[in-house]
Amino acid sequence: MRLTSKGRYAVMALVDLAKFDNINPVSLRDISLRQGISLDYLEQIFSKLRKKEIVQSVRGIQGGYVLNKKAKEIKLTNIFDAVDEKIKTVQCKKESKKGCNGKPIKCVTHNLWDELENHITNFFDGKSLEDLVKDNNERRF
Amino acid sequence: MRLTSKGRYAVMALVDLAKFDNINPVSLRDISLRQGISLDYLEQIFSKLRKKEIVQSVRGIQGGYVLNKKAKEIKLTNIFDAVDEKIKTVQCKKESKKGCNGKPIKCVTHNLWDELENHITNFFDGKSLEDLVKDNNERRF
DNA sequence: TTCAAACTTGACTATTTTAGTCGGGTTTAT
DNA sequence: ATAAACCCGACTAAAATAGTCAAGTTTGAA
Numbered sequence: 198m199r200l201t202s203k204g205r206y207a208v209m210a211l212v213d214l215a216k217f218d219n220i221n222p223v224s225l226r227d228i229s230l231r232q233g234i235s236l237d238y239l240e241q242i243f244s245k246l247r248k249k250e251i252v253q254s255v256r257g258i259q260g261g262y263v264l265n266k267k268a269k270e271i272k273l274t275n276i277f278d279a280v281d282e283k284i285k286t287v288q289c290k291k292e293s294k295k296g297c298n299g300k301p302i303k304c305v306t307h308n309l310w311d312e313l314e315n316h317i318t319n320f321f322d323g324k325s326l327e328d329l330v331k332d333n334n335e336r337r338f
Numbered sequence: 339m340r341l342t343s344k345g346r347y348a349v350m351a352l353v354d355l356a357k358f359d360n361i362n363p364v365s366l367r368d369i370s371l372r373q374g375i376s377l378d379y380l381e382q383i384f385s386k387l388r389k390k391e392i393v394q395s396v397r398g399i400q401g402g403y404v405l406n407k408k409a410k411e412i413k414l415t416n417i418f419d420a421v422d423e424k425i426k427t428v429q430c431k432k433e434s435k436k437g438c439n440g441k442p443i444k445c446v447t448h449n450l451w452d453e454l455e456n457h458i459t460n461f462f463d464g465k466s467l468e469d470l471v472k473d474n475n476e477r478r479f
Numbered sequence: 480t481t482c483a484a485a486c487t488t489g490a491c492t493a494t495t496t497t498a499g500t501c502g503g504g505t506t507t508a509t
Numbered sequence: 510a511t512a513a514a515c516c517c518g519a520c521t522a523a524a525a526t527a528g529t530c531a532a533g534t535t536t537g538a539a
Contacts, residue, residue, distance in 0.1 A: 365485065366486080367484085367485075381487075385486090388486095388487095395485090395486060395487090396485090396486085397485070399485065400484075401484075401485050401486065402485075
């Protein structure tokens with residue numbers, strides 16, 4: 198099991214943004230340099246974040262991105278959802294509601310994955326961008 | 339994020355085994371047919387489960403596999419561990435202890451993934467094979 | 480004692496996903 | 510006007526996954 202880099206980068210970039218967007222919009226170029234994430238890839242990620250209204254863009258010179266909500270109101274679930282990071286953990290969850298593994302009934306472990314997804318979703322729902330920024334400042338990074 | 343089929347199959351197969359190993363060893367052929375998992379793939383999986391002493395093999399005709407411990411004592415963490423299903427969720431967790439993303443310091447989200455891993459591990463530690471079998475019998479599958 | 484069911488092992492491969500790259504735009508402050 | 514910055518879609522190399530395949534070994538039963 199693993200998360201993809203897309204979700205991880207999205208969170209990294211938003212923490213960075215939350216720390217620096219006090220006055221001016223933050224350019225992806227700056228985030229790219231500070232966080233070591235490819236600029237082109239960041240653009241893809243921010244395109245999604247913008248469509249889900251997590252950030253706003255400011256075009257033109259001196260432009261960049263700003264948060265569209267308070268950091269406290271942005272939960273990690275919102276972020277992962279925006280960049281299509283699926284919490285759907287296993288193949289059988291993707292298939293039709295009734296069956297798994299090409300069979301007409303649910304597989305013996307189906308309920309387990311339901312529970313697991315809830316468990317993980319709860320974890321991410323309990324974490325806001327603000328929490329991460331605070332945690333980060335405390336550690337003097 | 340997703341679990342791989344290997345982990346999922348391992349759990350499915352062991353639930354099946356736990357249900358049927360009362361008297362005789364259970365052949366992989368039977369598990370393959372009941373659960374719809376490729377026999378060759380099951381062999382790879384059970385090879386790992388045997389090495390980690392979760393199951394015992396009985397060779398020869400009428401052979402198969404039996405659980406090596408009571409179902410109650412087999413936690414899901416043991417199973418995932420045996421088949422190399424990693425709870426390591428993100429890239430930065432694979433890298434050197436001190437740095438992420440090729441930098442000499444931990445990335446801003448590093449602690450988050452630590453917490454997440456603990457959260458998931460706790461979930462799997464709290465689930466035994468017996469729990470799954472019971473849950474399954476209740477639902478009359 | 481021969482046979483076949485079943486386990487054992489290791490190498491190989493097609494498919495899918497990921498993590499980007501690339502090339503061309505458009506917008507707007509200066 | 511120009512350059513910084515956003516915007517968009519197509520493309521691709523690498524890695525991981527989910528198997529397949531081939532060639533065994535072991536052993537209960539006929």
